[in-house]
Amino acid sequence: MSAILPFIQGKCPQCRKGNVFTHSVTNLKNFREMNDNCPSCGVKFESEPGFFWGAMYFSYAYSVASFIIIGFFFFTLSDDVNLTWYISTVIGFTLITSPMSFRMSRLLMMYIAAPYRKFKGNYTDNR
Numbered sequence: 001m002s003a004i005l006p007f008i009q010g011k012c013p014q015c016r017k018g019n020v021f022t023h024s025v026t027n028l029k030n031f032r033e034m035n036d037n038c039p040s041c042g043v044k045f046e047s048e049p050g051f052f053w054g055a056m057y058f059s060y061a062y063s064v065a066s067f068i069i070i071g072f073f074f075f076t077l078s079d080d081v082n083l084t085w086y087i088s089t090v091i092g093f094t095l096i097t098s099p100m101s102f103r104m105s106r107l108l109m110m111y112i113a114a115p116y117r118k119f120k121g122n123y124t125d126n127r
């Protein structure tokens, strides 16, 4: 079973069934709220204190990549780049996508940066 679809859906990295987050990404008031344990298999998501501090590196990489991509379009599509427009666009894009970035970073932290947490296929054997 591929991990891409459960990752996009925000499922548990171990059983790929239970939801990691309690609310929708569009719920701007509660998009950060996470389940402490997986509702399906019971694995603890924050496996050690400060585990999600590492997610900031993923968030930082996402932000820098978006700055570069937006800058590429600004500087290749226009001969006379207005720096104020570029900075406004980058800030707006970062603010609008911050809930998605927050979740993606935490999920990446759990899916990629915790290799000791192996996917157990027997949890999803529902064929």
Ligand SMILES: [Zn+2]
Pocket (backbone or CB within 6 Å): 012, 013, 014, 015, 016, 017, 018, 038, 039, 040, 041, 042, 043
């Ligand atoms: Zn689970």
